Amino acid sequence: MKKIRFMDVSFRDGFQSCYGARVKTEDFLPVLEAAVEAGTDNFEIGGGARFQSLYFYCQEDAFEMMDACRRVVGPDINLQTLSRGANVVGLVSQSRDIIDLHAKMFKKHGVSTIRNFDALMDVRNLAWSGQCIVNAGLKHQVVIALMGLPPGLNEPYCHTPQFYLDKLKEILDAGIPFDSVAFKDASGTTTPAVIYETIKGARKMLPEGTVLQFHTHDTAGMGVACNFAAIEAGIDIIDLAMAPVSGGTAEVDILTMWHRLRGTDYTLDIDQEKYLEVERMFIEHMDKYYMPPEAKEVNPVIPFSPMPGGALTANTQMMRDHGTLHFFPEVIRNMREVVAKGGFGSSVTPVSQFYFQQAFANTVQGPWKKIVDGYGKMVLGYFGKTPAAPDPEVVALASEQLGLEPTVQDVHDINDRNPDLGIEHNRKLLEEAGLPVTDENIFIAATCGAKGISFLKGDKPMGIRYKADVEAEEKAKHSEEELKVTSHGNSLQDRLSDLIKPAGRSNLSGNYMVMVDGKSFNVVIADGMVMAQSIASGAQPFVMPVPTAVSAPQQHRGTPVMPSMPGNVFKMEVEAGQKVEEGQEVAVMEAMKMESPVKAPKSGIVTVVLAKPGDAVSAAQALMYIE
Numbered sequence: 111m112k113k114i115r116f117m118d119v120s121f122r123d124g125f126q127s128c129y130g131a132r133v134k135t136e137d138f139l140p141v142l143e144a145a146v147e148a149g150t151d152n153f154e155i156g157g158g159a160r161f162q163s164l165y166f167y168c169q170e171d172a173f174e175m176m177d178a179c180r181r182v183v184g185p186d187i188n189l190q191t192l193s194r195g196a197n198v199v200g201l202v203s204q205s206r207d208i209i210d211l212h213a214k215m216f217k218k219h220g221v222s223t224i225r226n227f228d229a230l231m232d233v234r235n236l237a238w239s240g241q242c243i244v245n246a247g248l249k250h251q252v253v254i255a256l257m258g259l260p261p262g263l264n265e266p267y268c269h270t271p272q273f274y275l276d277k278l279k280e281i282l283d284a285g286i287p288f289d290s291v292a293f294k295d296a297s298g299t300t301t302p303a304v305i306y307e308t309i310k311g312a313r314k315m316l317p318e319g320t321v322l323q324f325h326t327h328d329t330a331g332m333g334v335a336c337n338f339a340a341i342e343a344g345i346d347i348i349d350l351a352m353a354p355v356s357g358g359t360a361e362v363d364i365l366t367m368w369h370r371l372r373g374t375d376y377t378l379d380i381d382q383e384k385y386l387e388v389e390r391m392f393i394e395h396m397d398k399y400y401m402p403p404e405a406k407e408v409n410p411v412i413p414f415s416p417m418p419g420g421a422l423t424a425n426t427q428m429m430r431d432h433g434t435l436h437f438f439p440e441v442i443r444n445m446r447e448v449v450a451k452g453g454f455g456s457s458v459t460p461v462s463q464f465y466f467q468q469a470f471a472n473t474v475q476g477p478w479k480k481i482v483d484g485y486g487k488m489v490l491g492y493f494g495k496t497p498a499a500p501d502p503e504v505v506a507l508a509s510e511q512l513g514l515e516p517t518v519q520d521v522h523d524i525n526d527r528n529p530d531l532g533i534e535h536n537r538k539l540l541e542e543a544g545l546p547v548t549d550e551n552i553f554i555a556a557t558c559g560a561k562g563i564s565f566l567k568g569d570k571p572m573g574i575r576y577k578a579d580v581e582a583e584e585k586a587k588h589s590e591e592e593l594k595v596t597s598h599g600n601s602l603q604d605r606l607s608d609l610i611k612p613a614g615r616s617n618l619s620g621n622y623m624v625m626v627d628g629k630s631f632n633v634v635i636a637d638g639m640v641m642a643q644s645i646a647s648g649a650q651p652f653v654m655p656v657p658t659a660v661s662a663p664q665q666h667r668g669t670p671v672m673p674s675m676p677g678n679v680f681k682m683e684v685e686a687g688q689k690v691e692e693g694q695e696v697a698v699m700e701a702m703k704m705e706s707p708v709k710a711p712k713s714g715i716v717t718v719v720l721a722k723p724g725d726a727v728s729a730a731q732a733l734m735y736i737e
Contacts, residue, residue, distance in 0.1 A: 113379045114371070115152065115347040116364065117190065117323065118145060120392070121179075122154040124355030127327065127419045128405040130427055131163035132574045133396075135175045141392045143182045145352070148384040150187075152347070155179045156221070157191030158459065159424070161199035165558050165565045167573030173219045173550050180220030188222045190251070193243075194459060195228035195235035196494070196521050200557035201460045201705070203493060205525040205532040208556045209239050213246035215553050225292055227253030229461035230453075232494030233280045234520050244287045251323065252288040254278055254308070255456035258299030260414050260446040268454040268497045269300075271307035278312055290321035293340070296418035296458035298327035302339035309343035323347040326361070327419035331408035333362040334370050341376055353389045354396050358406040359419030365389065400575040402427055415445040418462045425466055427575070432676035432728060437473055444469040444477075451504045452489055453496025464488050467706065481508045483706050491517040492524065513693055531556070543567060559705075560681065668717045668737030672730070673699050673708055679725045679733070680705055688716045690736060697721075697733050712736055 121142060125133045142153070156176050164170040179189055196203040198212040216224060224243045228235040236252060243250040254277055259269050267273055278291070293309060309322060316322075324340035324347070326333050337348050349361050356363035364385055368378045405423045417425075429435040445457075448468045455461040468485040472478060486508035487493060489500035495518065505516060517524070525531050536555040540547045545566050554562040681698040684690055690710045697708040714736040721733045 112376050114341055114345070114376050116150075116350045116367070116378060117152040117154055117188075117347055118150050118351065118364065119154040119325075119349045119361055120145075120351045120355050122156055122158060122160045122192065123349070124351040124360045126159045126163075126424075127360040128355045128358075128401050128423060129399050130167075130424045130575070131159040132167045133399065134168060134574070135170055135178055137395050137398075138392075139178060139182050141352075141388065141395055142179060144388045144391055146183050146187060148388045149380060152188045152190070153179075153183070154190045154192065154225075154349070156189075157193055157199050157216075157224070162201075162558055162561075165554065165570075166561055167571070169570040169572055173215065176216070176219040176221060189220060190223040190225060191216055191221050193224050193226045193239060195226060195239050196525070197460060198239070198557060201463070203235075203521050203525055204556060205528065206238055206522050207533045208531070208536075208553065209522075210242040210245075211533065211549060211553050211556075213239075213242040213248060215549060217246040217248050221248060223249040223251055223289070225251040225253060225294075227255050227292075227294055227458070228494065229255055229458045230455045230488075230494045230496050231255055231277050233277070233284050233286070234522070235494050236281065237284055237286050238522055240286045240288060249289040250287060251290045251292050252281055252286060253292045253294045254312075255458055256293055256295035256300040256305070256308070256326075257297055257416055257456040257458075258295075258301055258304070258413055259454070260416065260449065263446070263450050265450070265454060265498065269304075269456075271304055271311055273497070274308045275311045275315065278315060282315070290323060291316065292323040292325055293345075294325040294458070295336070296325075296327065296421075296456070296462070297412065297416035298329040298333060298336070298419060299413045299416040299457075300326070300336065302332065302335045305336050306339040306343045309340055309345055313344045321346050323349070325349040327359060328357050328362055329359050329409055329417070329419040329422065330412040331410065333357075334366065337362055337367060338370060341371075352385070352392050354393050354401065358408060359404070359422050363389075398576050398578070400577045400580040402430070411439075411442055415442045416449075416457045417442060417445065417466070418458050421459060421462045421466065425463075428677065432726060434474075434676050434728070437470065440473045441466065441469045444472045447477075448472065448485070451501035452485060453500040454498045455488065455496050460484065460493075461488065478504065478507060481511045483512065486512045487514070490514050491519070492521065494521055539563060540566075666718050666720075666732075666735040668714065668735035669712055670732035671696060671708060671711060671734045671736060672732055673697075673706075673727055676728045677706075677726070679721045679723050679727060681723055682719060682721070682733075684716050684719070684734070686716050686719050686734075690714065690716060699727075708733060710736055 121138055125131050156172060161172045164172045164175060183189065193199060193212065196209065198204055198209055213224065226236060226239050226243060240250050240252055254274050256274065257269050259265055291312065293305070309324070312322060322345050324337065324345045326336045340348060348367070350364045350367055351361040352364055364380065365382060368380055368382055371377055402423050404426050426435060426438060429438060445465050448465050449457065452465065457465055464485040467482040471480045471482050488496065489505050489508050490512070492514070509515060529535060533552055536552045537547055539555050540551055543563055545551060551566055554566065558565065677699045679697060680700040684696045690696060690713065692710055692713045694710045695707045696710050699706045699708055717735045717737045719734045721727055727733065
């Protein structure tokens, strides 16, 4: 009977998939210790979103978290982290010296192995980072990034077994050093048949004894079947998680997979009674955290998008917070076209966020009216070469809107020339802020930007969502005004005009749910405009002016500057009275795990600034006006 090893990813990908990576270290360390005592010797404990999230939301230092994990597990347990190739643990690609510093710092703080992937499968993005990992004395696990293509797309090569094996051959031909190979499907959309053929083919290509590992999510309900296909094809290690962060958007549960292997030629070789106890303990320790319902759901539409489990809950929670969750089904539907026209990169961070942001923009603003910054730079080549050529019309739109020319250059060369990247630049930022110049602080500044500097200066906002907080929010929400009207044959526009005319209403700004002939509409009233979107149908929104009889929404001179999507204002780059040029960056929004610039739609003078950093704004809410 063959013993299948597993890596417990509960404390990194489980947290990311179910809680948006926002979990306090002190709450899981006792469970980590208990899991070691139960027999687990292989854990994923950091990297990916579990680096930035600690500084952004948890009031903690990621390096201290890694040190604490190493102290708990002892010297012999494998502690593994996730790296995004040239992006390492951030959402923007880095210069070579920062990529090298990443490996050195993670080695210093107790990491054994770094799993290294590139969403575009551009082997150039794996070569330098992989060499740095090995040079630092760490084990390098190189990744083949998997994804099932949405049905109906006319793409015969990308994301087939032959495509993946060709990419593996590129890695071998490039001489990239590695200790093991992972086949990583962040969206859980690759079919068991493709997984089987890919791993079977890789076994034939690689030297005997090469360790192969498989990673998938259960978002589409195929996790158990895909794990078993990988096992039958010759995989050595599979990624699993423990309840409450298993199943749904996360990985298959350890006990579930143990049960699947009963009576077969394979076994996980665990003491199931011990794991029952550890999972019970884990459930108790995580009970105070809010888990959105979609985190535990199997969603059959995910293969039609695809949407990775590690990003889904972060995005839906952001939409829930900003009153736009009703857009989610339409956004998922629009992702299919966005993936195809974007060049078929694997739907995993950061590319998954580019897809989601563009699909959201296409849903709210109309198809391809606005090219979001990350997606535009991707199709133009600034993150590497996409698996297939992006749609030429989309490339032309991106070039025009972003003011950038397409490129085929190595992203490392581009970034090494950028004076705002690299060790020296971040050293100066620390000195200007009066902060200690350590390697750790340099890396925090480089990967976390202004938020990292703020953290080091003591500005540590709390962004963890606890059950008690959500319950309080729900109570407040139920007390908000709900407006119900009957159309009597008139159009929704007519009924909205009637709705907003009543005398005595001095301030109508806000979000409303409006019922018209039994149909639900989300209505946003802000800055003299009404934006309505059908909740049920996913129809395109319409915008209409508030009648002048309403005195509360103040009219401002000039052209409104609108965010590309709802989110939080991260930075305001201009102030009232300032002259700006068309295309100039005037603000930065934070939404869907990404920072997105907002650019001036015209040249002129900023007449008024209506939002400040930290404000939550809707897609229909003007940030400022330019005249």
